[in-house]
Amino acid sequence: MVMQLVAPRLMLMGGGSVAKLAEVLAQLGLSRPLVVTDPFMVSSGMVERALSPLRAAGLSFAVFSDTVPDPTDTVIEAGVAVLKSGSYDCLVGFGGGSPMDTAKAMAILAAAPPGTHIRAFKVPAAANTGAVPVICVPTTAGTGSEATRFTVITDTTSDEKMLIAGLGALPLAAVVDHELTFSLPARITADTGIDSLTHALEAFVSKRANAVSDDYARSAMRLIAPNLRRVWADPADATAREAMMRGATLAGLAFSNASVALVHGMSRPVGAHFHVPHGLSNAMLLPAVTAFGLEEGRARYAEAARVMGVATEQEGDQSAAQRLVEELRALNHDLQVPTPAGWGIDADKWNGLLPTMAQQALASGSPGNNPRVPDADQIVALYREAYGR
Incomplete structure (x- = not known):
């Protein structure tokens, strides 16, 4: 190859x-x-x-x-x-x-x-x-x-x-x-940290992944997963800050060589239309989009869970993959990630733009790299799920 x-x-x-x-x-x-x-x-x-x-x-x-x-x-x-x-x-x-x-x-x-x-x-x-x-x-x-x-x-x-x-x-x-x-506000620390985790995870499950991008992605996830909550809780934790910075760069190398997938495809329109910071819009979407692709990408998501330390090596793929989704939801909770509704986006405006956002997401090409490739209606449904109440 x-x-x-x-x-x-x-x-x-x-x-x-x-x-x-x-x-x-x-x-x-x-x-x-x-x-x-x-x-x-x-x-x-x-x-x-x-x-x-x-x-x-x-x-x-x-x-x-x-x-x-x-x-x-x-x-x-x-x-x-x-x-x-x-x-x-x-x-x-x-x-x-x-x-x-x-x-x-x-x-x-x-x-x-x-x-x-x-x-x-x-x-x-x-x-x-x-x-x-x-x-x-x-x-x-x-x-x-x-x-x-x-x-x-x-x-x-x-x-x-x-x-x-x-x-x-x-x-x-x-x-x-x-x-x-060191001087980053907690919100930016959280949002950029989840952004880097999303880069590594999407690169790992991308249909364009290769052996070297996988090495970058695994290393990034190993660094980011145990340290993200640490830098949120203690901004002066130099060891965790260094791990996060190295992980973010490795995640960048991973997705630069494997591309991102559905989360990023859907995230860009949210940022463009509602001016949500990029890392935050990724975080808002990550659990729902991961759950959407779980069946087709189970083996990859399961391995990611093991690499991140949220599933054991002995755990089967179905259980490990489900643990990954649970961890992403818990991470959003622990890092106080709001839903689009919680961030203050008007429901009528959100719903009115969903067809446009879905088309823009598809046009970016990123959704085509996802383990499960959605159509426009499925993207609209995912936006609705992520919106919150």
């Missing part, structure tokens, strides 16, 4: 590694970065963790901080204008998934002919070219964007969260420093 595998050329991991950002750029022959981040990273001073080593090394850099929680086509266009206005030789995405995804999309769009809209690159198109390399520095243990060939951008004309995939979205390097996550 021939497997195609992609990963960043260089990955620096460990506490304090962000201090070596300038050294990473030097290794790659880069010296004029445009740092892409968000307003909070600037106002809180967190971005100085990346800028200080650049300044100390005497590098010429600038900051683009007009990113938004769900990156939009308009923000990408504004970022490309800034990129083209200077002589930058790389982009540094510093922050959560949004700044990193913004930097990736900026590189892709900047390489396209003038007047091109970013929607030209949504799947099934292949976005294999970037104008400049991207270096990612994640500040959450969740999206795994620092290790993936994907970016997700909202089309403001249709409120569609577009999946964009290709080598142009693959970072050249990543600096993964768990010490950047």
Whole structure:
């Protein structure tokens, strides 16, 4: 079996590694970065963790901080204008998934002919070219964007969260420093943590999984499952924070090489239409979607349960798979994950958008990777189940 595998050329991991950002750029022959981040990273001073080593090394850099929680086509266009206005030789995405995804999309769009809209690159198109390399520095243990060939951008004309995939979205390097996550609020810690668990689980059950993506996924689940509740309960638990950060990156490598499945396909429209943070919308859907695929994917889900430590090695597949669903429901309860109803989404608006969301989910292609592939009516039913009362 021939497997195609992609990963960043260089990955620096460990506490304090962000201090070596300038050294990473030097290794790659880069010296004029445009740092892409968000307003909070600037106002809180967190971005100085990346800028200080650049300044100390005497590098010429600038900051683009007009990113938004769900990156939009308009923000990408504004970022490309800034990129083209200077002589930058790389982009540094510093922050959560949004700044990193913004930097990736900026590189892709900047390489396209003038007047091109970013929607030209949504799947099934292949976005294999970037104008400049991207270096990612994640500040959450969740999206795994620092290790993936994907970016997700909202089309403001249709409120569609577009999946964009290709080598142009693959970072050249990543600096993964768990010490950047110590100050995360509990809600973000929980949502990004479940996001990373979803990445690992979906990569593992994906129809596009391979032996190497399985290795990444298993390692990620072993790290994330026992540590997610620990970082929720004690944000200063350095050992758990490090495990979560490493797990999130490994989960990113897993789904970058195996793709995600139905949870992500359904999650993107929820985020686009109701502005629910991506990790939270994944968490809202994960138990119901896992239960939906249990029959067809039982052996895989059972193995995942054993890897996560929620089922024993001696337990049969049917029991182990059911334990996985029970654990995902318990995790949502323990981490206080609200339902869409509990989050405040109006029932009439939710129900009115279900046909549109189902079609957008299917159009992303991700549901086709699920062990059990749904039709539009089944997706609508799952949305209704997840909504809550």
